[in-house]
Each structure stands twice: as C-alpha cells, then as structure tokens.
Amino acid sequence: MTSLFRELEGEALDRLESIRTAHRYRKGQILHYEGTPSVGIHCFDSGRAKVLRSAPGGKMCILRLTNPGDVLGLEALFCEDHLYSTTAEMIQGGVVCLIEREPLLEFLQEQPELYRAVAMALARRLRASEAERVELAVGDVRERTARLLVMLARTHGESSPHGTLIGIKLSREEIAEMIGAAVETVIRQLTEFRAERLLESRGRQIVVLDSSRLARIARLDEDEND
Secondary structure (H helix, E strand, C coil), X not given: CXXXXXXXXXXXXXXXXXXXXXXXXXXXXXXXXXXXECCEEEEECCCEEEEEEECHHHCEEEEEECCCCCEECHHHHHCCCCECCCEEEEEECEEEXXXXXXXXXXXXXXXXXXXXXXXXXXXXXXXXXXXXXXXXCCCCHHHHHHHHHHHHHHHHEEEECCEEEEXXXXXXXXXXXXXXXXXXXXXXXXXXXXXXXXXXEECXXXXXCCHHHHHXXXXXXXXXXX
C-alpha cells in the first residue's frame, strides 16, 4: 500500500481496494504521456519509473525517479485541463495500481482527512522538485555528477560488501539528462570517479565506494551546514 493511503482502515480501506486495479508492467512500458488526459493516479506497489518532461527542441528531461510506495498523477486531478504534465516510463518492472479519476475524486470527497493528505503530498512533491532542480543545476559537471550519485545512493541505495549499490540501472544518457550535461562529458567524469576509487561500475549499475568523499565534491556537507 502506498504511503498516501497507509492510514486507511475498515470501510475506507475496503472502498479504496474496490476502485484500484493492479497491473504488471515491464521495463520500457509507458504509464502515461505528457499532455494526455488524466485517467487517474498510478500507485507503485513495486518497480520504478522515470518521470520526464519535454524541453525546448523536443528533448526529454528526467525530473525524478520513483520508488515503491510513490504516487504519480496527483497534480492532473486538480488542474483545469486534467492533463498529465509529465511522461512516466518504467525503468524497472513491477506492479502499479491505477485508481481512476472520477471514482478517486468521489472517494476523496468522502474522506476529508485524505483530501488534506493529498494536498500535503502535492506540496511536498513541489518543494522536493524545486530543491532537486536547484541541486542538479548548480556547480560544474564534476560537482553535479557527484551530487546526483549521492542523491541516488540515499534514495535508491542498497548495502553491498563494497559500498552502496544504486538499485536502479541508468544509462549514461539518462545520467546526462538528469544533470543537463553532454553524454561524453558524463562518461569522462564517471571514468575519473572510478580512477579515484569513488565508485565502480557493474554493467549499468553503479556502486558508490566512498559516499563521504562524493558528498564533499558535491559540496553537500557545506549546504547542510548553512
């Protein structure tokens, strides 16, 4: 159960279960496209997706990555045009539940506490998105790459014998999109980090060997002490 609905119990929980449908998605499948009418919200039981938005010139930029328990599509419920503002593409297969728009709005009207929880979730997502955009736009490519790796290790990290395994597979192109850099520059920077024993690669997965040094390169320690 996604964190948004975790406090529900009894009849309210039964009602929610009656309006949600679970689907299993494979890597590469699209949950929704930017600019298309909202059919509802997507709740992640398992699997992960990358959330993208188009930029000038038609380039797609990765805004964030989801985790199990996350919800996508809330903002489209309350926009006048009811259109999705992003595209969501699965990067790791899993089970995602759809709660269709009209039944969900009826359910929210029956649950005023949940309505407030949705508003708070939207506010937190907006604040986090603004912070992430600033963090990944400041500094040179070395600093931005280090900052992204630290953020991914904190939000998607799994303990391993040698360090922290970032539990999602990202291509060099996707990393470049997330920090706004050229792919060739990102490849060179990752090679430098490997030479400095800050990380190691296992195919498309990355193991962070020294998160403290990466945080210093990313100037995260300084930011947190301000």
